[in-house]
Amino acid sequence: MNELPFRQVHLDFHTSEAIDGIGSQFSKKQFQEMLKLGHVNSITVFAKCHHGWSYHPTKTNEMHPGLKFDLLGEMIEAAHEIGVKTPVYISAGYDEKTAVKHPEWLVLSKEQKIDFLRPGYHLLCFNSPYLDILISQIEEVVQNYDADGIFLDIVGVRLCYCHNCLAEIRKAGKDPRDDKAILELAEKTYANYTKRVEEAIHRIKPGMRIFHNGGHIRHGRRDLAFMNSHLELESLPTGGWGYDHFPLSARYVQNLGLEYLGMTGKFHTSWGEFGGYKHPNALRYEVSLSIANGAKCSIGDQLHPSGLMDKATYALIGTAYKEVEEKEPWCRNAANVADIALLSTESTGFKDSARVGKSDSGAVRMLLEGKFLFDVVDLEVDLSKYKVLILPDNILMTPVIKHKVEKFLQGGGKVLATGASGLNEEKNEFAIDLGVKWICENPYNPDYFRPHFEIDCFENAAFIFYGKGQKIALAGGTELGHREDPYFNRDMLHFCSHRHTPNSGRNGGPGIVESKNGIYIAWNIFEDYATSGSLILKKTVIYALNRLLTGQKTLETNLPAQGIVTLMQQKDENRYVNHLLYASPVRRGETIEIIEDILPLYNINVTLKLPHKAKKVYLAPQMKEIGFKQDGNTISYTVPELECHQMVVIDY
Numbered sequence: 001m002n003e004l005p006f007r008q009v010h011l012d013f014h015t016s017e018a019i020d021g022i023g024s025q026f027s028k029k030q031f032q033e034m035l036k037l038g039h040v041n042s043i044t045v046f047a048k049c050h051h052g053w054s055y056h057p058t059k060t061n062e063m064h065p066g067l068k069f070d071l072l073g074e075m076i077e078a079a080h081e082i083g084v085k086t087p088v089y090i091s092a093g094y095d096e097k098t099a100v101k102h103p104e105w106l107v108l109s110k111e112q113k114i115d116f117l118r119p120g121y122h123l124l125c126f127n128s129p130y131l132d133i134l135i136s137q138i139e140e141v142v143q144n145y146d147a148d149g150i151f152l153d154i155v156g157v158r159l160c161y162c163h164n165c166l167a168e169i170r171k172a173g174k175d176p177r178d179d180k181a182i183l184e185l186a187e188k189t190y191a192n193y194t195k196r197v198e199e200a201i202h203r204i205k206p207g208m209r210i211f212h213n214g215g216h217i218r219h220g221r222r223d224l225a226f227m228n229s230h231l232e233l234e235s236l237p238t239g240g241w242g243y244d245h246f247p248l249s250a251r252y253v254q255n256l257g258l259e260y261l262g263m264t265g266k267f268h269t270s271w272g273e274f275g276g277y278k279h280p281n282a283l284r285y286e287v288s289l290s291i292a293n294g295a296k297c298s299i300g301d302q303l304h305p306s307g308l309m310d311k312a313t314y315a316l317i318g319t320a321y322k323e324v325e326e327k328e329p330w331c332r333n334a335a336n337v338a339d340i341a342l343l344s345t346e347s348t349g350f351k352d353s354a355r356v357g358k359s360d361s362g363a364v365r366m367l368l369e370g371k372f373l374f375d376v377v378d379l380e381v382d383l384s385k386y387k388v389l390i391l392p393d394n395i396l397m398t399p400v401i402k403h404k405v406e407k408f409l410q411g412g413g414k415v416l417a418t419g420a421s422g423l424n425e426e427k428n429e430f431a432i433d434l435g436v437k438w439i440c441e442n443p444y445n446p447d448y449f450r451p452h453f454e455i456d457c458f459e460n461a462a463f464i465f466y467g468k469g470q471k472i473a474l475a476g477g478t479e480l481g482h483r484e485d486p487y488f489n490r491d492m493l494h495f496c497s498h499r500h501t502p503n504s505g506r507n508g509g510p511g512i513v514e515s516k517n518g519i520y521i522a523w524n525i526f527e528d529y530a531t532s533g534s535l536i537l538k539k540t541v542i543y544a545l546n547r548l549l550t551g552q553k554t555l556e557t558n559l560p561a562q563g564i565v566t567l568m569q570q571k572d573e574n575r576y577v578n579h580l581l582y583a584s585p586v587r588r589g590e591t592i593e594i595i596e597d598i599l600p601l602y603n604i605n606v607t608l609k610l611p612h613k614a615k616k617v618y619l620a621p622q623m624k625e626i627g628f629k630q631d632g633n634t635i636s637y638t639v640p641e642l643e644c645h646q647m648v649v650i651d652y
Contacts, residue, residue: 006331291331450462452481453480584597
């Protein structure tokens with residue numbers, strides 16, 4: 001299987017039958033000129049859209065009524081003439097034309113509600129005759145066109161209560177009112193869909209790339225991930241994913257052994273926006289974030305119904321992809337270097353008290369801002385290569401997790417556990433030795449933390465912690481800070497001031513404890529950070545991690561908090577590549593975070609502890625050597641200027 005291209009465009013084309021003249025201004029020459037302007041070497045072109053129309057002559061579907069020629073074929077031919085790959089897009093879960101004709105094939109919730117009064121699409125069930133139709137449409141495209149892969153959209157494990165699903169459950173002798181039975185069928189239905197798709201495609205084109213897009217790669221579900229030939233991490237920062245989602249997703253999938261790309265968009269907001277454009281600096285930063293995390297790049301666009309490629313879009317994309325093109329040699333076959341493993345809450349099946357993802361995203365944000373090298377892991381990862389394992393907020397000790405953690409500790413690793421993490425499944429005692437004894441869930445929320453260590457930029461104080469907590473006592477550990485109770489919890493009978501009750505000065509027991517196995521923090525500190533973003537939370541975790549990594553930290557830098565740092569190793573090239581990024585997203589409107597101005601930073605210091613002696617240190621792609629100091633296994637250098645993204649290469 002050929003290597004994934006670095007510079008892809010994902011070209012949407014969801015076009016209503018109410019629009020005529022589809023593709024009327026399409027020009028092979030103009031299409032090619034725009035791809036060249038954008039420095040694009042792969043473009044996902046469309047065979048079938050969410051509306052249900054095909055964009056090529058078809059015997060298995062209906063061509064868009066406003067289209068008079070083979071638009072798919074013309075795009076493939078035009079791209080291939082200039083050496084650009086063409087994976088082909090097929091809308092799988094959405095097919096509104098079919099949904100209207102066959103509402104009995106729709107995915108139904110328990111409430112059985114279907115709304116055709118509002119504009120939008122309706123999910124189709126793969127446990128209906130629709131699947132056979134979809135497979136025939138896929139086969140037709142693969143048979144008739146020189147596609148470089150198939151991208152299937154709007155798919156995943158769907159809980160469905162349609163008559164087909166309920167009948168199948170009853171036929172199997174199970175109760176359709178049983179949520180477990182519904183979930184089992186949903187898993188079976190999705191597995192059957194992916195199996196049939198793969199069989200159909202590979203029967204015609206053995207080894208062709210296939211990707212099933214559900215908008216998020218589920219942590220801990222490697223079986224679902226490996227139903228794909230590669231992964232495309234849909235993560236549009238302005239489209240609801242935010243700037244924290246991609247690093248979280250990428251740090252997880254980089255351990256799976258699959259090629260992957262990061263998918264952002266050119267839009268100011270999200271998919272389907274015509275006339276909306278990101279600032280060029282935002283797109284530069286987002287593609288740089290992809291390659292700094294070991295990913296190839298994809299940028300979403302949507303073609304105008306006329307078929308004319310938008311010059312402003314491809315000039316915008318070109319500003320970003322020109323830089324990526326220059327950097328590619330230092331990004332191929334690169335593996336992330338990490339000191340810390342963050343065990344994903346999502347991967348274990350435990351839910352946050354708010355929603356899945358809060359603890360994980362809060363932890364990733366702290367690790368990025370603290371400039372730690374880390375991976376996001378599931379229970380299938382070999383933990384022995386890490387120095388510290390983070391158990392964020394809600395990781396209860398099932399037999400499998402307990403065995404994994406204890407083996408890690410026996411090998412000399414240290415644990416940072418927070419909140420309920422480390423407790424048994426009944427949540428009534430600690431199942432691993434963290435130097436503490438569980439008493440009860442802390443009755444006060446919020447309450448206060450008084451550290452027994454100095455925190456830079458703060459005088460000694462009692463700091464408000466909003467996260468849920470556990471009340472504990474020492475059991476062999478050393479107290480690094482204690483909790484202070486408020487006078488009382490705020491309720492209708494007892495309240496004080498505007499928000500919460502002040503601290504009473506009364507010692508509420510240990511808050512942070514160090515033991516031979518690591519450090520325990522008695523609050524859901526990561527979930528709290530994701531929600532409130534309080535500086536003291538981050539400072540507390542950074543203190544704990546630096547203490548656990550004393551003398552073992554691979555990288556240290558003075559890069560500011562909003563900067564991102566990674567260290568990749570290209571073993572085949574005998575070199576490390578240190579990625580440094582800096583941009584400051586700002587809020588515009590109600591929900592949109594944007595990047596506009598990128599200010600240069602100067603004299604960024606980096607110190608690395610590596611098992612190899614450095615032969616040369618230089619900036620890439622500039623190929624400019626910089627001075628460095630080598631003291632044993634410690635290498636130090638200064639990056640004179642950082643503007644958006646800079647790679648520093650250490651040859652050994």
